Amino acid sequence: MEVYGSQFFWLLIVIGIIYFGIAKNMVPKISKTVDDRQKRISDDLAAAQAAQDKAEQIEANYRVSINDARAAAVGKVSEAKAKVAKKNEAAIKRADTAITKKANEADAALKAAQSSALKEIEAVAADAAQAIVKTVSGAKVTATDAKKAVKAAF
Amino acid sequence: MATEGKIDPMHQFEVQPIFDGFTLFGQQIDFTNSALWMFAVLVLLYVFMMGGMKRELVPGRWQVMVEGVVGFIDNIIANSIGPNGKKYTPWVFTLFMFILFSNLLGMMPFGIIPGIHPFTVTSQFTVTGLLAAISFSIVLIVGFWKHGFKFFSLFIPHGTPVWMMPLIFSVELLSFLVRPFSLALRLFVAMIAGHILIKVFASFVVQAIDAGGASWGIALLSILFIAFVSALELLVCAIQAYVFALLTSLYISDAENLH
Numbered sequence: 001m002e003v004y005g006s007q008f009f010w011l012l013i014v015i016g017i018i019y020f021g022i023a024k025n026m027v028p029k030i031s032k033t034v035d036d037r038q039k040r041i042s043d044d045l046a047a048a049q050a051a052q053d054k055a056e057q058i059e060a061n062y063r064v065s066i067n068d069a070r071a072a073a074v075g076k077v078s079e080a081k082a083k084v085a086k087k088n089e090a091a092i093k094r095a096d097t098a099i100t101k102k103a104n105e106a107d108a109a110l111k112a113a114q115s116s117a118l119k120e121i122e123a124v125a126a127d128a129a130q131a132i133v134k135t136v137s138g139a140k141v142t143a144t145d146a147k148k149a150v151k152a153a154f
Numbered sequence: 155m156a157t158e159g160k161i162d163p164m165h166q167f168e169v170q171p172i173f174d175g176f177t178l179f180g181q182q183i184d185f186t187n188s189a190l191w192m193f194a195v196l197v198l199l200y201v202f203m204m205g206g207m208k209r210e211l212v213p214g215r216w217q218v219m220v221e222g223v224v225g226f227i228d229n230i231i232a233n234s235i236g237p238n239g240k241k242y243t244p245w246v247f248t249l250f251m252f253i254l255f256s257n258l259l260g261m262m263p264f265g266i267i268p269g270i271h272p273f274t275v276t277s278q279f280t281v282t283g284l285l286a287a288i289s290f291s292i293v294l295i296v297g298f299w300k301h302g303f304k305f306f307s308l309f310i311p312h313g314t315p316v317w318m319m320p321l322i323f324s325v326e327l328l329s330f331l332v333r334p335f336s337l338a339l340r341l342f343v344a345m346i347a348g349h350i351l352i353k354v355f356a357s358f359v360v361q362a363i364d365a366g367g368a369s370w371g372i373a374l375l376s377i378l379f380i381a382f383v384s385a386l387e388l389l390v391c392a393i394q395a396y397v398f399a400l401l402t403s404l405y406i407s408d409a410e411n412l413h
Contacts, residue, residue, distance in 0.1 A: 005182060006175065007280040010189035013169035014196050015285075018252055026203050030224045033209045040211070 118154075125150045163353035165294040165348065167277055188281075191273045195255045202255075224252070230400055235407040242406050245292065249285060252398035256281075257345060257391030261384065276394075277345040279338060286338035293333075297409035308412055311361055344394045348387040355380045 126146040133141045163333035169340055170183035206220020227247045231239040240327060253276055260274025275281055297305040355376045362373035 004184050004280050005178065006171070006184045007188060007278060008284055009183045010186070010192055011275075011281050011284055014189075014192040015248060015252060017196055017286075018199060019248045022203050022251075023247040024197060026207060027224055027227075027244065027247055029209065030203075030206050030221055031228065034221050034225060037211060037213075088272065124221055128315065 069119065122150050122154065125153075163350045163357065166271070166273065166349060166353065169278065187271065187273050188275060189279060191256070191259065191275050192365055195252060195259055195275060198242075198259065199251055199255050219305055227399070229402055234403040235410055236401065238408070238410050239403065242292070242403065242410075244372070246399050246403050249289070250395050253341065253398050254392060254395035257395060258388070260345065260349070261391060269413040274345050274349060276341055277349060279342045282338040283334075284343040285341075285398070289337065289405065290334035293405045293409045296406065297412075300410065301412055305409070305412065308408055315387050333401075333405060337398065341394050341398055344390050348383065348390055352380055352387070355383065 126143065126149075129150055130141050130143060130146040133146070134140060169186045169188045171186050173184040173185050173191060175185055177183065203220060206224075208214070208217055210217060224247070225242060227250055230250075231243050231246060235242060256275040260277065262272065263268045266270040280354055297308070301307075306323075309323045309330065311322065311326070314322050357377040359373045359380075362369035362376065380385035
């Protein structure tokens with residue numbers, strides 16, 4: 001029996017349906033689904049990368065600003081410290097001079113008092129020596145001699 | 155027909171009309187068992203592809219399978235033809251899927267259901283011949299359309315000495331003309347041989363059991379062999395479909411890119 005005719009006929013029909021119905025119609029859609037998915041994945045990855053870059057940028061900025069602020073604070077603190085130290089120094093100097101002046105005055109007063117007291121003691125001693133000499137030996141000693149002798153004894 | 159005690163391994167390849175058709179160009183067109191199984195392949199392929207048409211962002215198993223097959227064909231095209239090959243994807247896809255589904259459907263054990271006689275569409279030289287002829291026509295049409303008579307330079311490899319040209323040309327032309335036949339025969343022979351082998355061993359089983367006695371060992375051995383050959387045939391089904399699609403795209407590449 002000749003079957004070529006019917007074989008060819010039905011095969012062409014089936015192959016035609018597969019070619020035009022499935023291979024030309026459905027396959028591109030499936031390919032497109034795959035491509036879309038691939039595109040979406042790469043887009044998402046790119047977006048994630050961008051977000052990460054941005055976050056890193058923000059962190060870097062934050063670090064820079066915090067470092068600046070810290071440096072400024074340190075500067076201010078040291079400046080204040082220096083100011084206070086200067087002020088203290090000046091005050092100490094002032095106080096120092098005042099104290100020195102007072103001490104010198106006191107010293108001078110002390111010296112004056114000492115010399116006057118010494119003079120008085122000398123006078124008293126001369127008087128005493130004149131009187132002692134008069135009573136013991138009856139000799140008359142002049143006041144100037146007595147004074148000389150006392151001064152020599154001192 | 156398998157009459158008593160006689161098993162004909164070629165019976166499975168007979169094309170028989172299921173109901174009479176009409177006459178076209180003086181040819182009697184009947185709806186045959188071959189046509190029935192072609193349509194079974196078509197329906198199966200359609201169902202398979204529909205499973206991949208959900209177009210979900212996160213694909214299910216079925217969708218992954220369909221997308222894998224489509225990607226596989228795209229890869230064959232991209233590797234053997236290149237960027238110009240996109241327009242041939244539908245034909246290579248049609249070839250690969252039709253041959254693969256026909257081969258596999260022919261291997262399925264439908265025979266155990268009474269009244270159903272499995273038929274392998276690709277075991278008909280008429281079918282594989284027509285498929286190969288279409289592929290070869292595409293090669294010829296594309297080749298002469300794109301390159302005109304320059305297409306004949308395909309038969310002269312680069313660096314051929316002038317005095318060798320006539321000989322090389324005729325040899326290359328011959329090998330080119332043989333392509334559609336080798337394409338068709340490869341698939342046809344692979345399918346028919348495997349099926350005959352299985353049937354022959356099956357008849358051994360029947361005869362050995364009929365003989366009784368020590369022949370049981372032969373029956374057992376034959377069944378083991380059938381299992382082995384069936385597994386091999388499943389592999390051959392896929393390989394032959396792949397080879398047919400790959401060679402077609404390589405031949406088209408010759409025509410499209412001309413070296």
